[in-house]
Amino acid sequence: MIGRALKGAWGGLRQALMEGGGDWTNLSGGGGVSTTGATSKSGKVVSASSALSLSAAWACVQSNSQLIGSLPLAVYQRDKDGKKVKVQDSFAEMLTISPNAGQTGMEYWESQTMQNMLAGNGYSEKLFVGPRLVGLRPLFNVTPLRRTDGAFNYRINDRGKNYILPPEKVFHTRSFGPGDGLGLSPIKYGVQSFGSALAADEVAGKTFANGLMASGILKSEESLTPEQREQLQAMLNTYVSSERAGKIMTLESGLSYQQLQINPEDAQLLDTRRFGVEDVCRWFGVPPIVVGHAAQGQTMWGSGVEAIMLAWLTLGINPQLRRFETRVLKDLIPREKRGTWFVEWNREAMLQMDSKSKGEFLSKMTTNGIMSRDESRDKLNLPKRGGAADDLTAQTALAPIQNL
Numbered sequence: 001m002i003g004r005a006l007k008g009a010w011g012g013l014r015q016a017l018m019e020g021g022g023d024w025t026n027l028s029g030g031g032g033v034s035t036t037g038a039t040s041k042s043g044k045v046v047s048a049s050s051a052l053s054l055s056a057a058w059a060c061v062q063s064n065s066q067l068i069g070s071l072p073l074a075v076y077q078r079d080k081d082g083k084k085v086k087v088q089d090s091f092a093e094m095l096t097i098s099p100n101a102g103q104t105g106m107e108y109w110e111s112q113t114m115q116n117m118l119a120g121n122g123y124s125e126k127l128f129v130g131p132r133l134v135g136l137r138p139l140f141n142v143t144p145l146r147r148t149d150g151a152f153n154y155r156i157n158d159r160g161k162n163y164i165l166p167p168e169k170v171f172h173t174r175s176f177g178p179g180d181g182l183g184l185s186p187i188k189y190g191v192q193s194f195g196s197a198l199a200a201d202e203v204a205g206k207t208f209a210n211g212l213m214a215s216g217i218l219k220s221e222e223s224l225t226p227e228q229r230e231q232l233q234a235m236l237n238t239y240v241s242s243e244r245a246g247k248i249m250t251l252e253s254g255l256s257y258q259q260l261q262i263n264p265e266d267a268q269l270l271d272t273r274r275f276g277v278e279d280v281c282r283w284f285g286v287p288p289i290v291v292g293h294a295a296q297g298q299t300m301w302g303s304g305v306e307a308i309m310l311a312w313l314t315l316g317i318n319p320q321l322r323r324f325e326t327r328v329l330k331d332l333i334p335r336e337k338r339g340t341w342f343v344e345w346n347r348e349a350m351l352q353m354d355s356k357s358k359g360e361f362l363s364k365m366t367t368n369g370i371m372s373r374d375e376s377r378d379k380l381n382l383p384k385r386g387g388a389a390d391d392l393t394a395q396t397a398l399a400p401i402q403n404l
Contacts, residue, residue, distance in 0.1 A: 042198070060286040066110060068317065075095060116175040119187070120177065123142045190283040219256050285315070325345065329342055368394055
């Protein structure tokens, strides 16, 4: 009796999971991050939460997420001349200003970037009024279930309840992946690196909590009585704290002072933690200089750092922006608008210059007829003048002689 009941219940659950067409299988791995984490060979349990306790991991995720979230985003339409014109309607407002009741546009794209960086995949429920898309609500505790047609159903665990959403109801963004429809998680594949960094942080903390970290010692060839030890400790306490720095200590009865230097084991721990920062940055594709970590012999400023920043924007930020843009085009743009509508993040906002460089850049753009003076004023957040200021101009020193 019980066996038949369980079999019937399983059949009903299977039918519910298959709703939307196609067979399904639970994906092993799925590119996501287990809520319980995985144990590294160092003995540390690595999960998204524990990885974020590392300052380097936190800074990597924060830097990427905040930068992408803060870049200007707009919906454009191609006119008959091929020019792009900004679209101003409810769909554009939903993507850029208010994706849902609880988030702004920046907060939403920040959270999507964070999910992609940690779990390799980000999920949002599409909210509709009739056939019209009106919002995107972030989803958590999602398990993608592959169907035979290549698409996914999505099982969501929300406050202890499970339910299934078909692919047309879920906006699924991916990070770097092998082409099976899912992104790969740095946390999952970098268990050993993150575990080593967590173990090194723990060892350092215990060293400072329990270890002897004295700056020097007092030596004497004679044994001290308990009373003399108490008197000596009381004398030493008068030299403790930064307010008493620089005071001269008087030693007597054969006492001598010897300064201590950091031992090789402690020095090796510092090297291990320094390497841990660089290793974590490598998994997230962020140059260490972005999180405030300069390699040995490198400064925090200079043309070399500028080149590193440009490489990060080109190889790290831009690919994620392209993934978002193409995914919006594929899954969110109304079907009747595909081919004419598209979304685009303004990459120029990433390339900030000093006032001298910006002045030279705008001067070259306007004097060579590439940009009007009103367009250059817009780059400086100045009001447009209109009229001739919106015309393209160019120097005529090298014009054809028949035009002089």
